[in-house]
Amino acid sequence: MNEKTSRTAEIRRIARVEQSRAERMLADLLLDLFAMPASDLRINYDQYSLNSLNGFFSCDGEDFFFKFHQEEGEEDMTGEYYRADILANAGLPVDQPVHMSVLPGEQILIYRRRNDPRFSDVLRELDLTDDPEERTRAIEAERNLSTKLLAVYRETLHPISVDEAAAEPIHRLFHERLIDPATRSFPGGRFADFYMGKTFRFPGVELGWDEFSHLKFVINGRRYGSSIGELFHAAYVRLNPSRLADNGGVVAHGDAHNANVWYTAVSGGKAQLSFFDPAFAGSNVPALLAEVKATFHNIFAHPFWLYDPAIADRTFKASVRRDADELHVETDWKLAPVRRSLLEVKAKHLWRPLLGELKQRALLPDDWRMVVRLALFLCPTLVMDLRAGARSHTPASSLIAFCVAVMAGSPPEHGSDDIGRFLDMIDPES
Template sequence: MSAPPLARLARDQYLSGDEPAATRSLTELIRDISDREVAGVAINRDVYSLNSLNGTVDLDGERFFFKFHAEEGEDDTIQEYYNAELLQAAGYPVDVPALANGEPGRQILLYRLRRDPRFSDLCRGLEVDGAAADTPEVREAVQAQRDLDAVSSARMRETLHSATAAELAAEPVNRLFRDRLFDPADDPAGTAVAGRVARFYRGKEHRLGGARTVILDDAEFFAARWVVNGVEYDRTVGELFDEALVALVPERYGPAAVIAHGDAHNANVWFERADDGRALLTQFDPAFAGRHVPALLAEVKTTFHNVFAHPFWLYEPAIATERYSASVSYADGRLVVDHDHDLGALRGAFLDTKAELIWRPLLADLHERGWLPADWRRLVRLALMCCPTLVHELRAGGPTGHTPVSAAIGWSIAVAAGAEPVAGDDVFTEFFAAVSPE
């Protein structure tokens, strides 16, 4: 049997724990595709890059940043190069790769190395320090986010158009949502929930709680009715995944489409400064961008990850376990969770900005054109729910380091995003009320 192509080989070697071998494979690949002297390949240990490998390399003494996707069944990272050009032509602030290779199994992109921090790293620093809403640093971060959201909103509204169901379905952004709910190789039509749901959660034990841990088998977990911080929700985790598989299809959310990044959460955004010192944000890593991105999905991932998925509980569960608490009880099919996680000043301001500058005007445009589905809230909610549950395993004791505390918080937020309160309000109902054009 012949050896796998070098990018795929490097991915497998790194994920198996053999970083030296992965480094050698990457050195050989980059030398082959660049025809330049290669030295100093270093793979980044990056909690945000859950489904890709990235790092730095010297080419003839010039330092570059490299990356390629390492997600199962996805070997088309080269499309990111063309997506970057598409976004640039549409007027988005985006970093375009300096070198790209698209051979199957050897896909890799190289960007000229920046010394700018990612916006996620800057925001994390503010949150570690517990910065208040009225500090200059937080105000600058919020203003930078507002400026980017204003540009993104304008570009989406300018490129808003009608697309066919086939065009919408072909967009790579679908891989972030419905496509992770089933096994395309065995079930190309997506008739049954499987995919990451089965791999991450089926047939496994689910441990939730703090000082006292509730242990459920997968049947109990998927069928449980949730009560979170006193609010009862109307759907189980199993019902949410079943509904998402049926609902997140072009026939339900079409025909509205836009040119958009699709995955512009703040770990895919550079923080830089203009010559006058003003903070600027620039997007990169547009692997899921496209010309016909479903308008209702275009900002879902960005909204969830920039606002609800942080601080800490999704990417750094050990820190979440130190900072937050969760108590859990289970009886008669009801899972009662009380936790003390909140958005904090920075994330709360980001939510207000998303509501004001992105969602409210976009939904108003869709409503005016007659393109806003009657059940748009359900569609957006289900897509929001997919973000934390399908990006990586949100189960305590699994390979991603989640604890019973972080899993309880994460699932509580996911259920609140996707389900509806039986009575009362929460942060999601308030958000939908704020952006609704009806």
């Protein structure tokens, strides 16, 4: 096997079509990397494993949990994955792996198996059936974690150089997905693979990329000023790693969506949260990016439309008509009560005081709203192909998906929406 071959990429590819073979390949990988003869190895399949693979195995009478994140072309990338020690040393609650490989193309973490649910599973149940008592417990756990995160961000916030900003692996979740990993050219990467030259099917409307990318969305009567194509280009320009040193750096997990967070019951009927899978953790993470993935994927990606499109299709209505250079959309999708509560906690206990700290230290750029919006926009559009039929989306869920992405990236020309109100809530000058 040559040095440019990614074994984890091959295992992910095989797992989609032949699970038993992929499990044998994983067992060989574990034996090669850690001298662990795995038995009863099982790959898990869930809606949150969009760019990763996880599962369980036993070895010498002990049970383990494995997980790896895999990006296209990562064997050609520089920088270090999986720096759990950075988070632990900063005082953040993080589950430490018992074995770890950071070799390009062979990056994998091994944990002792736990019986705790992931926070994502707890919240999904609340999306399906609201339980005020359980919701209160979950929100308190989120508030406590936000308090810890804010303390770490304040303590570790520092000016960073362009080179330090650019070296952080978090950019693989944003800018790196817009460009070709080998040539660094734009458009490329997932952006080109997912959307350019492709067909977009919505209820009663079918469009090619050249048309779709230039249309302006009018969502429930509110017109948004930037098209999908304009937002991708703006993200390519402003989220270039060389331009993100202006907001300082912090120690951060960087990809703390709630499928990377354990939810552990503790005494007094309470719960506490702890991280795992710190694939993109760093000590110079641009401060404005630190909480973007957690904010979008734990709040605005719900309920259902990103991770459970079939349920979204049954639960929400979405219709569209084209009028000249506009797409007029009507939808009844909205945040569930638990997601609104999470948003309020994130805004009040983390984002607003963090931005206040940045402003006080002259590290808050004038266009901070644009930076946050563009990063939020890239969260859904490049985590998976949002087109109907490409993966799991239906025409209706795909329409909702692109609506939420546009609302994230572009303010409405008149009125306000959930994301605009969130940005108003966190504005340190409001």
